[in-house]
Amino acid sequence: QQPVQSPQAVILREGEDAVINCSSSKALYSVHWYRQKHGEAPVFLMILLKGGEQKGHEKISASFNEKKQQSSLYLTASQLSYSGTYFCGSHNTDKLIFGTGTRLQVFP
Amino acid sequence: EAQVTQNPRYLITVTGKKLTVTCSQNMNHEYMSWYRQDPGLGLRQIYYSMNVEVTDKGDVPEGYKVSRKEKRNFPLILESPSPNQTSLYFCASSFIRESGELFFGEGSRLTVL
Numbered sequence: 001q002q003p004v005q006s007p008q009a010v011i012l013r014e015g016e017d018a019v020i021n022c023s024s025s026k027a028l029y030s031v032h033w034y035r036q037k038h039g040e041a042p043v044f045l046m047i048l049l050k051g052g053e054q055k056g057h058e059k060i061s062a063s064f065n066e067k068k069q070q071s072s073l074y075l076t077a078s079q080l081s082y083s084g085t086y087f088c089g090s091h092n093t094d095k096l097i098f099g100t101g102t103r104l105q106v107f108p
Numbered sequence: 109e110a111q112v113t114q115n116p117r118y119l120i121t122v123t124g125k126k127l128t129v130t131c132s133q134n135m136n137h138e139y140m141s142w143y144r145q146d147p148g149l150g151l152r153q154i155y156y157s158m159n160v161e162v163t164d165k166g167d168v169p170e171g172y173k174v175s176r177k178e179k180r181n182f183p184l185i186l187e188s189p190s191p192n193q194t195s196l197y198f199c200a201s202s203f204i205r206e207s208g209e210l211f212f213g214e215g216s217r218l219t220v221l
Contacts, residue, residue, distance in 0.1 A: 087150060
């Protein structure tokens with residue numbers, strides 16, 4: 001079952017914060033986060049494996065709730081380079097299934 | 109340099125003309141997968157492989173075939189392409205472990221007329 005991402009799109013000014021959510025009706029085995037810039041391949045950001053886990057990567061961090069049904073990606077003090085489409089992915093047995101994506105645009 | 113290489117990067121073909129998109133990785137990854145990306149639908153998995161000679165269907169396998177005769181290669185075959193297979197295709201690979209991040213190829217944009 002495909003994870004549901006919200007919002008579908010976000011427009012920000014440089015320096016503003018954003019939160020992208022990824023949820024599922026069933027517990028997720030793990031959550032991957034990827035960013036895809038326009039015309040490029042998706043690039044791995046981070047993976048969360050355990051309920052309650054939080055992880056950070058520079059000014060981008062993520063959390064995985066205790067029930068493992070929701071993950072959130074936090075982008076703080078956004079930069080122009082953060083623009084792109086963000087995907088969450090979750091394992092379903094051997095498959096890695098991605099959400100439909102959240103398009104983030106950061107303007108000066 | 110660690111990479112996933114896809115060819116061709118761009119292809120325009122006609123309905124019914126068999127084609128193969130090649131994918132090769134140099135990281136000794138066990139896991140390889142094909143995705144197609146369409147506007148508003150995100151990345152949908154076509155086929156995946158856990159190791160040599162082990163392949164399985166993803167969510168949208170109809171109209172596609174794959175093979176995994178060698179660990180490094182995972183070609184995607186369209187036996188009789190149709191216009192609804194016009195899409196952007198990505199090959200990806202990873203180690204099979206809990207923290208295995210997916211490495212993506214640069215993508216192959218296919219147009220079927």
